[in-house]
Amino acid sequence: MLLDMVMLATGMRESFRSLLLSRGFEIRLAPKGSLPFDSDATIPGVSAITSTLRANPDIREISPVLGASIHILMGSRDVSGSALGIDPSVQGDYELLSGRDVTTADAIVVNDYLLRQLGARIGDTLNVATGYDPQTRTYSGQRKLVVMGLVKFIYGANDQSSSAMRRETLEAMRPQTRDRASLFMVRVRDGANAEQVRDWIEKQLPNVTAISIATAIAQVDERLSYFRQLALILGVVSLFVGFLLVTTLVTVSVNERAGEIAVMRAIGVSRLHVIQQVVLEGVAISFAGAVLGLGLGLITARYLNTILSAFPGLPMAIDFFLFQPRAAWSALGLLIASGIGAGIYPAWRAASLPIAESLRREAIA
Amino acid sequence: MSWPAAAEVESPIVSLREVRRDYALGAERVHALQGVTLDVDRGDYVAIVGPSGCGKSTLLNLIGVIDQPTSGTVSIAGKRVDAMSDREATQFRLRNIGFVFQRFYLLPILSALENVSLPMAEANVSKRERAERAAELLKYVGLGNRERHRPSELSGGEQQRVAIARALANRPTLLLADEPTGELDARTGTEIISLFQRLNADGTTIVVVTHDEDLASAAARKVHMRDGKVVVG
Numbered sequence: 001m002l003l004d005m006v007m008l009a010t011g012m013r014e015s016f017r018s019l020l021l022s023r024g025f026e027i028r029l030a031p032k033g034s035l036p037f038d039s040d041a042t043i044p045g046v047s048a049i050t051s052t053l054r055a056n057p058d059i060r061e062i063s064p065v066l067g068a069s070i071h072i073l074m075g076s077r078d079v080s081g082s083a084l085g086i087d088p089s090v091q092g093d094y095e096l097l098s099g100r101d102v103t104t105a106d107a108i109v110v111n112d113y114l115l116r117q118l119g120a121r122i123g124d125t126l127n128v129a130t131g132y133d134p135q136t137r138t139y140s141g142q143r144k145l146v147v148m149g150l151v152k153f154i155y156g157a158n159d160q161s162s163s164a165m166r167r168e169t170l171e172a173m174r175p176q177t178r179d180r181a182s183l184f185m186v187r188v189r190d191g192a193n194a195e196q197v198r199d200w201i202e203k204q205l206p207n208v209t210a211i212s213i214a215t216a217i218a219q220v221d222e223r224l225s226y227f228r229q230l231a232l233i234l235g236v237v238s239l240f241v242g243f244l245l246v247t248t249l250v251t252v253s254v255n256e257r258a259g260e261i262a263v264m265r266a267i268g269v270s271r272l273h274v275i276q277q278v279v280l281e282g283v284a285i286s287f288a289g290a291v292l293g294l295g296l297g298l299i300t301a302r303y304l305n306t307i308l309s310a311f312p313g314l315p316m317a318i319d320f321f322l323f324q325p326r327a328a329w330s331a332l333g334l335l336i337a338s339g340i341g342a343g344i345y346p347a348w349r350a351a352s353l354p355i356a357e358s359l360r361r362e363a364i365a
Numbered sequence: 366m367s368w369p370a371a372a373e374v375e376s377p378i379v380s381l382r383e384v385r386r387d388y389a390l391g392a393e394r395v396h397a398l399q400g401v402t403l404d405v406d407r408g409d410y411v412a413i414v415g416p417s418g419c420g421k422s423t424l425l426n427l428i429g430v431i432d433q434p435t436s437g438t439v440s441i442a443g444k445r446v447d448a449m450s451d452r453e454a455t456q457f458r459l460r461n462i463g464f465v466f467q468r469f470y471l472l473p474i475l476s477a478l479e480n481v482s483l484p485m486a487e488a489n490v491s492k493r494e495r496a497e498r499a500a501e502l503l504k505y506v507g508l509g510n511r512e513r514h515r516p517s518e519l520s521g522g523e524q525q526r527v528a529i530a531r532a533l534a535n536r537p538t539l540l541l542a543d544e545p546t547g548e549l550d551a552r553t554g555t556e557i558i559s560l561f562q563r564l565n566a567d568g569t570t571i572v573v574v575t576h577d578e579d580l581a582s583a584a585a586r587k588v589h590m591r592d593g594k595v596v597v598g
Contacts, residue, residue, distance in 0.1 A: 137493075263470035266464045268458045359422075
């Protein structure tokens with residue numbers, strides 16, 4: 001449980017961090033006062049912003065992304081989903097699993113969930129709309145797009161119908177978003193300081209919020225503080241229960257071996273060595289528990305992770321329980337420290353046993 | 366072969382003068398020893414006998430430096446031991462006293478050889494020397510073929526012989542035994558009595574507390590106790 005709690009306390013943060021860094025974009029620009037895709041707001045003036053950003057030699061790559069809802073018309077029904085308008089040469093939102101990327105204006109790539117919803121295959125042509133008026137029951141921004149590839153969206157959820165097309169295509173289907181972007185992803189030059197670049201961007205572009213990985217993690221940390229507190233409390237409780245259990249086990253063992261310990265003292269074994277032996281016993285019990293608990297903890301973590309990761313709207317790549325060697329070492333270190341602590345009281349008892357009195361009691365027993 | 370190669374010390378090897386030992390038992394005080402004076406010479410084989418509760422084991426504990434008198438003096442091998450600190454007493458026991466108990470108290474996870482080596486390890490004897498001497502001692506007590514056996518694989522008599530070998534590990538000045546045949550059958554008890562006689566013949570000073578008439582009769586000298594006093598010694 002301690003391992004699970006250590007994994008939970010650090011897992012989401014590390015998982016989120018590696019998710020953000022997975023495509024190497026260190027900075028994201030969102031409309032002022034919002035997180036990326038937190039609202040439908042967009043940033044105007046993509047061309048001007050791109051030009052401004054290119055003026056900074058520390059910026060290596062800029063990837064503007066436009067987000068929109070889409071409806072895919074399937075005869076009498078339609079399937080709703082989301083679409084990203086991207087530049088395929090610099091996009092950092094998906095990985096191509098099969099087929100080809102959106103190299104042409106009439107191409108679309110979709111995720112597995114959407115493909116299954118549609119019952120479509122790569123090469124099929126879809127009738128895609130970007131708007132729907134429920135009063136007139138009419139679709140707007142319609143366009144025929146060919147499914148070119150199957151992709152996995154890095155930041156997408158399992159149960160999300162997602163697609164991507166060229167940004168120009170999406171802009172053409174939604175003229176009101178022309179030269180607008182929901183998000184910019186910025187990759188900085190190797191060795192450049194992302195925080196300095198972020199500060200520079202915020203100064204140059206007052207209408208955007210520039211979020212570096214560190215800022216994003218700080219914001220996520222704030223939002224996930226409940227999980228961390230829960231993990232901390234449960235971790236402390238499990239450590240305390242383990243501590244009491246080991247103390248009890250070792251104390252019982254010392255009491256049962258009082259005669260043996262008294263004889264060891266009688267034949268000249270020093271108090272220090274008795275203390276060492278008893279503390280070592282506590283550590284050995286804790287270590288054995290840690291080794292057994294490691295396997296059990298990993299199985300439990302995997303099971304719980306499957307359940308929690310299935311929550312709607314969470315990116316597939318987010319793990320609640322992330323195994324990290326550091327977490328395992330931390331848990332092991334805490335357990336060994338707890339084992340040492342747990343052995344101190346029974347060790348003190350063992351070392352303080354009055355030899356003659358203990359032997360007399362043993363003889364009577 | 367001589368067991369042990371004892372240091373040259375002045376006689377008597379054990380000297381108690383007007384030793385009293387009182388215990389608090391609830392609100393009462395128990396006078397376990399009431400002015401005991403006793404000398405044991407080097408090479409002696411002394412059996413302390415008497416009824417239960419007469420103070421035999423208390424006397425042995427004081428001689429073995431695992432307890433301290435309420436008053437009086439205790440000297441072992443010419444050294445006052447009645448007011449030693451715990452650390453001094455532990456070191457003194459390690460180098461000078463060998464203990465054998467009614468229950469053998471061998472460490473169950475260690476082999477016979479390792480059990481015998483234990484006091485030598487505590488005395489920082491080299492590993493090689495420990496192994497050699499432990500093997501030699503086990504051979505001496507007739508267990509040369511049982512070195513690798515654990516206590517659970519040995520009979521009661523064999524375990525007691527391992528305990529005796531352990532008591533001799535650091536060549537003690539004095540071997541103390543508290544009811545060493547108490548948990549053994551008659552035949553095995555006789556073997557242990559013979560072993561004690563052989564040890565004494567080889568030069569070991571032995572003080573044994575016992576109810577066993579055969580063991581007491583095998584001793585060169587009997588000290589009778591009653592009500593915390595030596596009545597015949």
